[in-house]
Amino acid sequence: KQEVTQIPAALSVPEGENLVLNCSFTDSAIYNLQWFRQDPGKGLTSLLLIQSSQREQTSGRLNASLDKSSGRSTLYIAASQPGDSATYLCAAPTGANNLFFGTGTRLTVIP
């Protein structure tokens, strides 16, 4: 069974800093990995999806990398803003596209 771990559980940074969120998974037989954002009391917003054949995916100030062999993914956020404050979740599907989620990293960007 896939297990997904996210470190750190919480992170506070001053506005403007670059930061990295980490995600590790135990079953490397994934065909993609998704990063999501969740605001308090809201659903999940998909940020990036990296196919297993890709090493990186970029969207604006976000860059996600995937290393299947080591079972790791990172989400890099450049020039953080207070609006980036949210919980960030990574999820890896196995089998019939069942997503296994980490417990998330709660990010606070201080103005």
Next chain:
Amino acid sequence: EAGVAQSPRYKIIEKRQSVAFWCNPISGHATLYWYQQILGQGPKLLIQFQNNGVVDDSQLPKDRFSAERLKGVDSTLKIQPAKLEDSAVYLCASSLISGEQYFGPGTRLTVT
């Protein structure tokens, strides 16, 4: 393009009562998922449908939870009878046969 719709957004019930949630996926998405997210945890898959057939319901507590997807479009998730530990956010998601999943806003259930 309309996203995944869910209702109600919030529900408060007493233990042993029943409750039902509704989900309307993105048009054309064959696969529909129900996840349970307990406070402080990541979502956990309860059941996955492809069209109107069940692909995976291995983590669905079948003694109290049931779900259906009639006609391969809308879906309902029911809990009967509810327990205190069922308090959670219930998220519905949809995708094409496989690939990127799109989530609805969720239903927050409080069982007292």
